[in-house]
Amino acid sequence: MGYSAARGGLDAILAAEELMRAKRDGGSSPPLGADQVTERLNLAVDRVMGEAGLWAPRLAALALRQAEGDLIEAAHLLRAYRSTRMRLAQPVPVHADELEILRRIVPAYRVPPGPQLLGRTLDYAGRLLDVGTTPPAKPDPEPTAPQPADPTRDGRHPGRLLDLLRSQGLIRDRRRDDDPEPHDITTDPVRPGAPRSARLSVMARAETGALVNLWYRNILGPDGYIHEVTLGEVRHGRLPVRVVHPVTGQPVCLGEVRVTEVEAIEDLDGEREERAFFDVGYGLCLGHNERKAIAMANLDIAVERDGGRSPLEQNVLMTTDGLDASGFLEHLKLPHYVTFRSMVDRKVAIKAAAERRAPESPAPASSPVEPATPTGVTR
Amino acid sequence: MTVSALAASAASGEFGHLDEQSKREIRCALLTAVAVPGYQVPFASREMPVARGWGSGGLQVTLAVIGPQDTVKVIDQGDDAGVNAANLRRLIVASTGAAQTTDARAASIIQTRHRIPEDPLGADQVLVLQVPVPEPLRGVERDMRELARMHAEADYTAIWVSLYEDLVRNGVITQSTGYPVLVGGRYVMATTPIPRWDVPKLHQAEFLALFGAGREKRVYAVPPHTDVEPLAFEDVAFQVERTEGASCLLCGAVDAYLVEVPAHHGWICSDAAWCERHQRRSGEGGGQSG
Numbered sequence: 001m002g003y004s005a006a007r008g009g010l011d012a013i014l015a016a017e018e019l020m021r022a023k024r025d026g027g028s029s030p031p032l033g034a035d036q037v038t039e040r041l042n043l044a045v046d047r048v049m050g051e052a053g054l055w056a057p058r059l060a061a062l063a064l065r066q067a068e069g070d071l072i073e074a075a076h077l078l079r080a081y082r083s084t085r086m087r088l089a090q091p092v093p094v095h096a097d098e099l100e101i102l103r104r105i106v107p108a109y110r111v112p113p114g115p116q117l118l119g120r121t122l123d124y125a126g127r128l129l130d131v132g133t134t135p136p137a138k139p140d141p142e143p144t145a146p147q148p149a150d151p152t153r154d155g156r157h158p159g160r161l162l163d164l165l166r167s168q169g170l171i172r173d174r175r176r177d178d179d180p181e182p183h184d185i186t187t188d189p190v191r192p193g194a195p196r197s198a199r200l201s202v203m204a205r206a207e208t209g210a211l212v213n214l215w216y217r218n219i220l221g222p223d224g225y226i227h228e229v230t231l232g233e234v235r236h237g238r239l240p241v242r243v244v245h246p247v248t249g250q251p252v253c254l255g256e257v258r259v260t261e262v263e264a265i266e267d268l269d270g271e272r273e274e275r276a277f278f279d280v281g282y283g284l285c286l287g288h289n290e291r292k293a294i295a296m297a298n299l300d301i302a303v304e305r306d307g308g309r310s311p312l313e314q315n316v317l318m319t320t321d322g323l324d325a326s327g328f329l330e331h332l333k334l335p336h337y338v339t340f341r342s343m344v345d346r347k348v349a350i351k352a353a354a355e356r357r358a359p360e361s362p363a364p365a366s367s368p369v370e371p372a373t374p375t376g377v378t379r
Numbered sequence: 380m381t382v383s384a385l386a387a388s389a390a391s392g393e394f395g396h397l398d399e400q401s402k403r404e405i406r407c408a409l410l411t412a413v414a415v416p417g418y419q420v421p422f423a424s425r426e427m428p429v430a431r432g433w434g435s436g437g438l439q440v441t442l443a444v445i446g447p448q449d450t451v452k453v454i455d456q457g458d459d460a461g462v463n464a465a466n467l468r469r470l471i472v473a474s475t476g477a478a479q480t481t482d483a484r485a486a487s488i489i490q491t492r493h494r495i496p497e498d499p500l501g502a503d504q505v506l507v508l509q510v511p512v513p514e515p516l517r518g519v520e521r522d523m524r525e526l527a528r529m530h531a532e533a534d535y536t537a538i539w540v541s542l543y544e545d546l547v548r549n550g551v552i553t554q555s556t557g558y559p560v561l562v563g564g565r566y567v568m569a570t571t572p573i574p575r576w577d578v579p580k581l582h583q584a585e586f587l588a589l590f591g592a593g594r595e596k597r598v599y600a601v602p603p604h605t606d607v608e609p610l611a612f613e614d615v616a617f618q619v620e621r622t623e624g625a626s627c628l629l630c631g632a633v634d635a636y637l638v639e640v641p642a643h644h645g646w647i648c649s650d651a652a653w654c655e656r657h658q659r660r661s662g663e664g665g666g667q668s669g
Contacts, residue, residue, distance in 0.1 A: 009465030327431030353550025
């Protein structure tokens with residue numbers, strides 16, 4: 001008894017993998033380069049990095065290519081790869097004010113402090129399908145990164161609307177004096193009653209569609225808890241990543257990541273709330289993904305206001321991870337014949353119990369059963 | 380250690396897929412689980428090369444406790460040849476160099492989904508069960524903070540009432556697999572979904588049973604020689620699956636967990652390797668042949 005008895009399943013999965021590989025890597029078009037994915041499908045790359053919780057554009061591109069464009073699969077590949085890597089260092093916290101903006105929108109004011117910088121966005125592009133059969137020509141000249149009217153350091157690092165509202169005494173002050181370590185959701189599993197840092201981390205890695213749906217369900221669904229916010233900041237830009245140098249003990253910059261950051265201004269309109277103030281929800285995720293950051297900011301303040309009265313926090317913390325939800329859904333494809341047999345056993349038992357309790361009722365006619373044919377049975 | 384040495388060690392393929400820090404964390408959680416039988420210990424579940432719900436918890440437990448000298452058996456529904464069992468086995472073997480077997484008696488670690496082998500397991504064997512839903516009380520309570528309170532205070536009223544109501548309404552307790560058990564007289568525990576047939580095998584067992592729920596990020600354990608009592612009433616006995624007159628079409632077994640084969644109007648053993656051995660034995664003995 002040994003290996004051969006278990007061969008059938010292995011042969012089947014090897015054949016399935018070969019079918020995947022043949023279609024993906026075959027075909028008549030040239031092979032897809034990772035650089036093409038990072039350049040031409042950059043929003044997909046950003047989304048995969050955000051949901052994987054790992055900034056690695058080239059690896060995300062490789063994952064997307066391997067997964068044939070399936071975003072969840074690609075995020076899974078990236079996270080599983082991360083599981084094999086040792087954590088070499090903890091970054092030094094950076095202040096979000098260090099964000100060098102590529103885009104910044106302040107819907108709450110016509111002329112806010114600092115620039116309204118439209119930057120790179122599809123928001124106002126006509127959704128007209130370009131059915132041209134020739135590939136798009138290279139732009140000439142290559143446009144440069146969007147520039148604020150004031151391209152100085154201040155223009156690239158504008159102040160926040162929140163600061164203005166604070167100076168006007170309009171923001172409920174929830175800032176705390178201590179500086180607790182953030183909850184690391186990759187080493188410490190999250191449960192309801194979690195600190196805000198855990199909630200924000202969960203949402204930063206959450207599946208975009210899950211956050212959007214949770215937000216919308218709470219707007220329009222029968223159990224809604226969300227109040228629509230006014231956006232104070234929508235930013236996309238670059239943040240430095242620093243670690244402490246092991247020899248000098250000084251922080252050194254290792255590179256930068258692009259993030260989307262949102263501040264959502266919330267009108268405190270509840271009966272027992274401080275009606276004279278606004279409050280703020282926060283969203284930040286890797287890459288350019290405004291949909292996700294906006295949903296995150298609104299859900300952040302909604303959970304805060306809810307204070308554990310509704311299932312909202314549990315929904316946010318436990319149901320928005322794309323890998324968890326997709327994996328569990330798809331596991332239904334696995335064989336379940338052991339459990340199903342047990343369920344059938346109970347159905348038969350319930351019927352038998354009912355017959356015992358009502359013995360006068362006629363028994364169902366038994367159907368003829370063909371004799372067993374053991375020789376035809378194989379595994 | 381120099382940075383280049385550190386980077387080199389990080390770049391090399393890790394034994395058992397996970398980095399050492401992750402394996403230590405999982406082992407710490409498992410030690411807690413063994414010390415507090417039936418208690419669900421939170422752990423930092425890593426993303427594995429298999430999807431959530433596909434044995435990622437069991438795989439992490441196996442990889443945290445396995446060594447290159449181990450012999451591993453992996454089954455799904457009792458079958459070594461099931462596709463997901465085959466996939467998990469190749470991942471375990473490829474990343475650890477452990478030996479593989481289909482013989483439950485020869486394995487030092489058995490990773491399983493939905494079954495406990497028919498062969499009695501010994502004190503030198505570890506059974507690793509893949510767990511989709513570790514919370515036995517979820518059917519009666521959805522709020523996780525309330526569930527934590529109920530376990531902490533051993534407040535199991537709700538599940539007892541639900542079993543009683545089930546009995547009154549249906550004449551039998553209708554829970555099929557994953558039957559709730561009281562472990563060590565203290566914690567109510569979900570029995571993965573193994574069939575009720577397998578539940579008594581956990582009571583006062585010789586072997587260590589480790590349960591891994593990767594998606595829900597919890598592990599729990601039943602150490603050897605621990606009481607595992609199905610929740611049942613004094614006057615209504617716990618029932619295992621049994622069909623009058625059913626026997627295995629292949630090996631003739633009556634006293635095994637059988638699954639129906641409707642095309643042949645009969646039954647076969649779900650424990651495929653055990654069944655195969657019994658077919659050979661009955662063939663050699665000139666008894667029932669399959």
